Amino acid sequence: MRTAAAWLLVGALLVAPRAEAEAIKIGLLPVSGSGPTFIAQDKGYFAAEGLEVELVPFDAGQPVAVATVSGDIDFGNAGVTSALYTFAGQGALRILAGFAQDRPGFHADGILASNAAYQSGLTSLKQWSGHSVALTTIGSTFHYAVALLAEKYGVDTKALRPLPLQSLANVAASITGGQADTGLLTGNIATPLLERGGGKLLTWVGDEVNWQVAALWVTTKTANERRDLVERVLKALRRGAHDYAEAFIGPDGRPKEGPTTPAILAIMAKHMHQTPEQVKLSLSYIDADLRLDVADIRRQIAWFRSQGMLKEDVDADQAIDRRYAATER
Secondary structure, eight states, X not given: OXXXXXXXXXXXHHHSOOOOOEEEEEEEOSSGGGHHHHHHHHTTHHHHTTXXXXXXXXXXXXXXXXXXXXXXXXXXXXXXXXXXXXXXXXXXEEEEEEOEEEOTTOOSEEEEEOHHHHHTTOOSGGGOTTOEEEESSTTSHHHHHHHHHHHHTTOOGGGSEEEEOSSHHHHHHHHHHTSSSEEEEEHHHHHHHHHTTSOEEEEEGGGTOOEEOEEEEEEHHHHHHOHHHHHHHHHHHHHHHHHHHHHHBOTTSSBOOOTTHHHHHHHHHHHHTSOHHHHHTTOOEEOTTOOBXXXXXXXXXXXXXXXXXXXXXXXXXXXXXXXXXXXXX
């Protein structure tokens, strides 16, 4: 009888239903800066934390912040924007980790000139004054990047004409069609555009200025009430970030290739809908522990406030959730 009972117990265990994975949605852009998220998804790091993750693609960072607040997605993984800081100032969103940064050698973001503007003499940012610049949205990461580049080259931003076109696809079309003199594009879109002769590269942003481009965020309610979930998401993403850094970032902080590079490129190429070679040409710098550049977050908030894009009184300590975020300085 004991033997029969034992076999019944084993059988029950074998057919016992497995605990259902917790379903969540992460909003992101199909760019190299989302690499750790793609890796965590494909290598099973989310699944190992009991998570069933749906990756929801967006075409700009501002809508990701809005979708997080509205509850359409659970986590946002995109560029830091005035919308993000506004929601942080209102107590709605908190930054959990740092993702893409622009650093020398990493060509994640480029500024391109239309062929017509280039042929008319706009061959350097030194001649940028008086020209139009296509952006996704006012208050976007690229808007801030324009300010950094203009400051470096002594160009008054008031002498530039921003064209908010709502999507990267529209920015690319405006450069190719000559409706915009210049425009900022992610490397994965800029690279094929340049390859087919649709514009001219003026510079890669990371070779000019260093800054925190993207982050991971969540609603304040989730950060406060669902700590276990947040920590499991971060654990999976940090595993992905370590794999990313091992594949692409050398000890000197510059791009490298190693034994794991081809496999990680293949994962990212699938999600970015590009070839591995194109992905390799448009990589972001991402800290292996997803640390944030707090000094630049402070600088961004100050700039957005100076431009009248922040109505709320917000600072870095309000925006960053120190319970979770690792910081550089």
